[in-house]
Amino acid sequence: MQEVAKAVIPSGTPEVQVGIADWKVGKEPVILITLGLGSCVGITLYDPVHKIGGLVHVMLPRMADFSKGSGKPAKFADTGIPLLLEEVLRLGANRRLLEAKMAGGAQMFTGADNKFRFDIGERNVEVAREVLRNLGIKVVAEDVGGNRGRTMVLDTATGRVMIKTLGSQIKEI
Amino acid sequence: MNDDVVDILQEVGNIGIGNAATALAEFLNAKVNVTVPRASLVPVEEVFDHIGGVEEIVAAVLLRVEGDLSGTVLFVFSEGSVLKLISQLLGQPIGSLEEIGGMGESVLMEVGNILTGSFLNAISMMSNLTIIPAVPLFTFDMLGSIISSSLLGTGMMEDQVLLIETKLAQEGDEVTGNLLFFFDVGTLNSLLNSLQVQLESL
Secondary structure, eight states, X not given: OHHHHHTTSOTTOOEEEEXXXXXXXXXXXXXXXXXXXXXXXXEEEEETTTTEEEEEEEOBSOGGGOTTOOSOGGGBHXXXXXXXXXXXXXXXOOGGGOEEEEEEOOOOOEEOOTTSOOOHHHHHHHHHHHHHHHHTOEEEEEEEOSSSOEEEEEETTTOOEEEEETXXXXXXX | OOHHHHHHHHHHHHHHHXXXXXXXXXXXXXXXXXXXXXXXXXXXXXXXXXXXXXXXXXXXXXXXXXXXXXXXXEEEEEHHXXXXXXXXXXXXXXXXXXXXXXXXXXXHHHHHHHHHHHHHHHHHHHXXXXXXXXXXXXXXXXHXXXXXXXXXXXXXXEEEEEEEEEEEEETTEEEEXXXXXXXXXXXXXXXXXXXXXXXXXX
């Protein structure tokens, strides 16, 4: 994980880890990191003027589709993104300046089991886009789909988002 | 967990690994030594503490099971174990999982299948519940991505996972793998009840 950050971020920068079905917000110079995005989707919101950012790691599209919604709003795209918005605003971000980036939504498994279709990644991405559109937040970059897991890093000092994928170079989106 | 449950699960592990050893020896055409596996129920969120870090690269065989007992079964091999298995079986060492290729993938799936099937049969036998496995799927990637993606097959599962930690040794090379059984909501109790009933009737 650290190698992802080290490539472009000064050492000694405080790092905040965002777990699965979790969210964190921060101000410059904090970097926010989430690991193991498979079919999950990571969404960042960033205000480039106030240098405030947030990252949420959602697992599923809509809370209502899963009646056993374990009361963790960050688990779902349709509840997690509004929650993240609320928190970056509370930290002092300006809503009109916010930009979103997203990564993840992969289809991880290869094989031929028709009973076990993993289109959940795709649905996570669709719902996340829709939620952002309804909130009036522009998605400025995406790295979604495919069949590999990702690690996602947001640098609040610059708004840069770095993606590390198995077997590929670190890339910025 | 009460002691009875621990004992029953341990017994499931023992019978499963016994079956697996025989089947693997046949498949690998070599003697396979097994150690007693550790079987336990662990909370979903503690899975990583048992089997490795979120970013650790692993190979996994995944299958959905239906029947009296339904859920998602994942068999996870560490990268080191996979490299050992592949070089033994195909006689050509590979440097990393990314070089695994179609043949290596098939071999690994077969080993994962044998192990998974052996444990599922043991569970079925001990509980008298029918378990129907579907076709296995394969992936290698970060453990965190694999686990979080596997859990989403249903989106509805119990908070406890059955974890069976296995060690196989072949000609001194140790191969470790972990079986994870994510139960669909409502099925874990029926399993535990059935196991208890079977135990009491012995």
